[in-house]
Amino acid sequence: MATTTEAATGTPRTRTRLLEDERWLAFFLLMPTIVLLALFIAYPFMKGILLSVTNTRVGVPGEFVGLAIFEKVWNDGIFREAAWNTIYYTAVTTVFKLALGLWLALLLNRHFRGKAFIRAFILLPFIIPTVLSTFAWKWMFDPTFSVLNWLLREIGVIDQRINWLGDPDLAMGCIIAVNVWRGVPFFAITLLAGLQTISPELHEAAAIDGANARQRFLYVTWPLLLPVTMVVVLFSVIQTFADFQLVYVLTEGGPANATHLFATYAYQIGVRTGLLSEGAAISLAMFPVLFLVVIFQLLYIRRVETR
Amino acid sequence: MARVLLRDLNKHYETFHAVKDVSLEIQDREFVVLVGPSGCGKTTTLRMIAGLEAITSGEILIGDTVVNELPPMDRDIAMVFQNYALYPHMSVRDNMAFGLKMRKFEREEIARRVKIAADILGIESLLHRKPRQLSGGQRQRVALGRAIVRNPQVFLFDEPLSNLDAKLRVQMRVELKKLHERLGTTAVYVTHDQVEAMTLGDRVVVMKDGWVQQVGDPLELYNAPANKFVAGFIGSPGMNFAAVSFQREGDTLLAVNHGLRITVPAPIAARLNGHAGRDATLGIRPEDLHLAGPDDDEGHCFEALVEVIERLGSEILLDVKVGPASMVASVPPTVRTRMRDTIRLALDPERLHFFDAETEVAL
Ligand SMILES: Nc1ncnc2c1ncn2[C@@H]1O[C@H](COP(=O)(O)OP(=O)(O)O)[C@@H](O)[C@H]1O
Ligand SMILES: [Mg+2]
Numbered sequence: 001m002a003t004t005t006e007a008a009t010g011t012p013r014t015r016t017r018l019l020e021d022e023r024w025l026a027f028f029l030l031m032p033t034i035v036l037l038a039l040f041i042a043y044p045f046m047k048g049i050l051l052s053v054t055n056t057r058v059g060v061p062g063e064f065v066g067l068a069i070f071e072k073v074w075n076d077g078i079f080r081e082a083a084w085n086t087i088y089y090t091a092v093t094t095v096f097k098l099a100l101g102l103w104l105a106l107l108l109n110r111h112f113r114g115k116a117f118i119r120a121f122i123l124l125p126f127i128i129p130t131v132l133s134t135f136a137w138k139w140m141f142d143p144t145f146s147v148l149n150w151l152l153r154e155i156g157v158i159d160q161r162i163n164w165l166g167d168p169d170l171a172m173g174c175i176i177a178v179n180v181w182r183g184v185p186f187f188a189i190t191l192l193a194g195l196q197t198i199s200p201e202l203h204e205a206a207a208i209d210g211a212n213a214r215q216r217f218l219y220v221t222w223p224l225l226l227p228v229t230m231v232v233v234l235f236s237v238i239q240t241f242a243d244f245q246l247v248y249v250l251t252e253g254g255p256a257n258a259t260h261l262f263a264t265y266a267y268q269i270g271v272r273t274g275l276l277s278e279g280a281a282i283s284l285a286m287f288p289v290l291f292l293v294v295i296f297q298l299l300y301i302r303r304v305e306t307r
Numbered sequence: 308m309a310r311v312l313l314r315d316l317n318k319h320y321e322t323f324h325a326v327k328d329v330s331l332e333i334q335d336r337e338f339v340v341l342v343g344p345s346g347c348g349k350t351t352t353l354r355m356i357a358g359l360e361a362i363t364s365g366e367i368l369i370g371d372t373v374v375n376e377l378p379p380m381d382r383d384i385a386m387v388f389q390n391y392a393l394y395p396h397m398s399v400r401d402n403m404a405f406g407l408k409m410r411k412f413e414r415e416e417i418a419r420r421v422k423i424a425a426d427i428l429g430i431e432s433l434l435h436r437k438p439r440q441l442s443g444g445q446r447q448r449v450a451l452g453r454a455i456v457r458n459p460q461v462f463l464f465d466e467p468l469s470n471l472d473a474k475l476r477v478q479m480r481v482e483l484k485k486l487h488e489r490l491g492t493t494a495v496y497v498t499h500d501q502v503e504a505m506t507l508g509d510r511v512v513v514m515k516d517g518w519v520q521q522v523g524d525p526l527e528l529y530n531a532p533a534n535k536f537v538a539g540f541i542g543s544p545g546m547n548f549a550a551v552s553f554q555r556e557g558d559t560l561l562a563v564n565h566g567l568r569i570t571v572p573a574p575i576a577a578r579l580n581g582h583a584g585r586d587a588t589l590g591i592r593p594e595d596l597h598l599a600g601p602d603d604d605e606g607h608c609f610e611a612l613v614e615v616i617e618r619l620g621s622e623i624l625l626d627v628k629v630g631p632a633s634m635v636a637s638v639p640p641t642v643r644t645r646m647r648d649t650i651r652l653a654l655d656p657e658r659l660h661f662f663d664a665e666t667e668v669a670l
Contacts (some may be wrong), residue, residue, distance in 0.1 A: 036386055106312045172551075199387050199390070199392065201392035202392055202394060203391060204359050204379070204386075204388075204392070205392040205393075205394075205453075206355075206394075206405070206409075207358075207359070207378065207379045207380060207384070208357060208358075208359075208379045208380065208384065208385065208406075209380070209405050209406035209409055209453075209457075210380040210384050210409035210410045211380070212380075215409060219394075219405070220394060223396045224395065224396060274476065
């Protein structure tokens, strides 16, 4: 009773009193997060859905058209190519990043001189802003000034200049290579952290038990590293699937749409061409795929952890 | 089963000499305990036997084979680690079976051996569990099980009981002893706990700063410590020490300091002959002191001021001052004294020890 009457008067004292109520306190503490999430995640997401069910263009307020836009996008050959590219790009880069990252992590987990220095050094590709390092790569792939071409010519592997980013087959290989180059450090360092939580005594016990190096990796290291591996792969798949900067800087989706991903194609259609609804629909197409990937991997991680 | 031979074993870590000229012959079926304070090189020695640590110089033989260059798996040893080192992702059964699987045993043979080991250790009902679902004592048993299924030539133990609570430790100690009696496998056991060493070891190796101080059966170490370090390390509460000098009075040799004037018994005096005039440390164990009675020779009695009385039930420990020196006397629980009382204590002359004041070697 007393609280309600005091609350009505609204003195600073009652405001303090209000914060002592857990429900109000929780509300106040959550407020900033909720506002940020609503403003930057929920609102754009809802706006995207709204856009995709209208036929809005730049300068043309749209009308509700139901799923017509989705149907149009679905029948778009370039969209299908971009979808296939995205899956291919994600799958291939993830396999390479995992394999190389694990290999590096195993090497870095040994004792050697200058260990700390090398470990920091490894992170460089990851620390440099993607746009900057990708521009550097773009120059290296340049048909005329390419250091790659120069090198290959010098050692006599080729006698004609290779147009790295201009050839549809090579271009995909190039963006995959750059993505792997950039992503390996993250895999290596995270897996290294995972390796270091595995007690060396377990390897010693296994060695005494008669396991050779390969068996120790297979039966001890790998099963214990699996939860960490799943988390890294999860992050990497999400990031790679929605990758934009790297492709945008290197090829802008070309040549002949050979390297378009969901994100770059959505940008191309939505912003460059001004077909906002189509752009939104293409972006949203990523959502169910990523959602499934996340659900699957989270379930798997939980299963591994409760084993 | 096999004997283990260490010959002039040395271990250098970059700048640090951790194990120094350790030579030791461990007989087939023997239970040998390495004991010493933390950092004295026990674990390093054990790990060299296991093949987990490279040998700087010297030789290790298991059976009749020099194993210096052999990897751990070819040495036919099993090791129990201080933190158990159970594979966390495997069930108890798989933990125990792992070594046999790696050695390509038949499925039936693996099952049979795991069952026998589980029976011996009383862990049949835990076989399907994961290590983290076990208590400390149970994990300890699984670690033992993993060692015994392999039926190796030698067991190596590195402080296997130190993570258990006091009561469980005593219980597991007894079980380890029984297990060794039953299996008869040669065992090398590392501990910093002298009680564990004395109760478990057929022979005990006392180490300090990388050096072996003394090797002997438990009673030998207790009765005839080779130096002051061993004398103080073995036995609980530890031996009392007092700095003394020797004086000759007619035919008798006296050990003298501010509070003491002890007649050295003839057999010991004979050994000390060359030492008269030099300083020494007198050593006497708390249990070799008692309240002076009419039967005690005057030359073996001295006055002491009671400072603390510790009643342990089966005995009373008196912390006393004798001149400037502090001593502990273990007396029967029936003795009545009070703090600050001055009492007369007598020592058992047969049980006197003397050590060189400088080299600390037993005289
Ligand atoms: N890998 C290592 N590098 C350098 N010094 C070490 C290493 N391992 C052990 N030592 C040193 O060697 C000495 C003996 O260690 P250890 O055998 O583990 O002693 P403990 O008797 O307590 O088992 C210690 O002083 C320790 O600091
Ligand atoms: Mg140790």
